[in-house]
Amino acid sequence: MMNLSMMLRPAIAGAFMMTAAAAQAGENGESPFGALVPGEGAEETYVHCAACHSEMLVAQQGLTRERWADLIEWMVDEQGMNPIEEPDxxxxxxxxxxxxxxDRPNFPRN
Ligand code: HEC
Structure with missing residues (x-):
């Protein structure tokens, strides 16, 4: 029988690994945000956009700013996403x- 604390443990371990990865990001150049390249806004994008589906779905897209705005609107109107507040x-x-x-400079290659 699994009790609640056993079920929670993997989630807590995951959160710690995430923090460790973030701390190392500068050293090995790997993004702590999965397929998303590091940069200003990467964390917010990961938090808001990898909740329902893989961030890979985001990284595989290549859109203009205007079409990204449309897509975010679509995500809210049709897919039940909570509107993202400013400044996020x-x-x-x-x-x-x-x-x-x-131009898809960061299209995932693996
Ligand atoms: C509430 C859940 C939810 C959140 C949060 C969410 N999405 Fe989605 N998204 C979906 C669903 C569901 C689909 C698949 C829709 C389908 O294919 O019918 C999807 C599909 C997509 C696609 C593929 C569209 C296509 O044309 O195939 C992209 C790109 C995408 N989301 C980007 C984002 C971005 C960027 C964010 C953050 C701003 C985000 N999503 C946040 C639910 C969500």
Missing amino acids: YTLVLDYLAEHYNT
């Missing part, structure tokens, strides 16, 4: 438009 909204939009624009 602008951070997320700037991050997406800079790193995941139509």
Whole structure:
């Protein structure tokens, strides 16, 4: 029989690993935010956009700022996402438009 504390333990371990990864990010160049490249707004994007689906779905897209804004609106209107409040909204939009624009500079290769 699993009790509650056994069920919670993996989640807590995961949170600690996340912190460790964030601390190391500068040293090994790997993003603590999965497929999302490090940068201003990466954390906010990960928090808001990897809740329902993999951040890989985000990283595989290449859109203009305007079309990212449309997509976020669609996520709210049709997919039940909570609207992202400022300042996070602008951070997320700037991050997406800079790193995941139509030229797809960070398209995942593996
Ligand atoms: C409340 C849950 C939820 C959140 C939060 C969420 N999404 Fe989604 N998203 C979905 C669902 C559900 C789909 C799949 C819809 C479908 O394919 O019918 C989806 C699909 C997508 C797609 C694929 C669209 C396509 O054309 O195939 C992208 C890109 C995307 N989301 C980006 C984002 C970004 C960026 C954020 C953060 C701003 C975000 N999502 C947050 C629920 C969510």
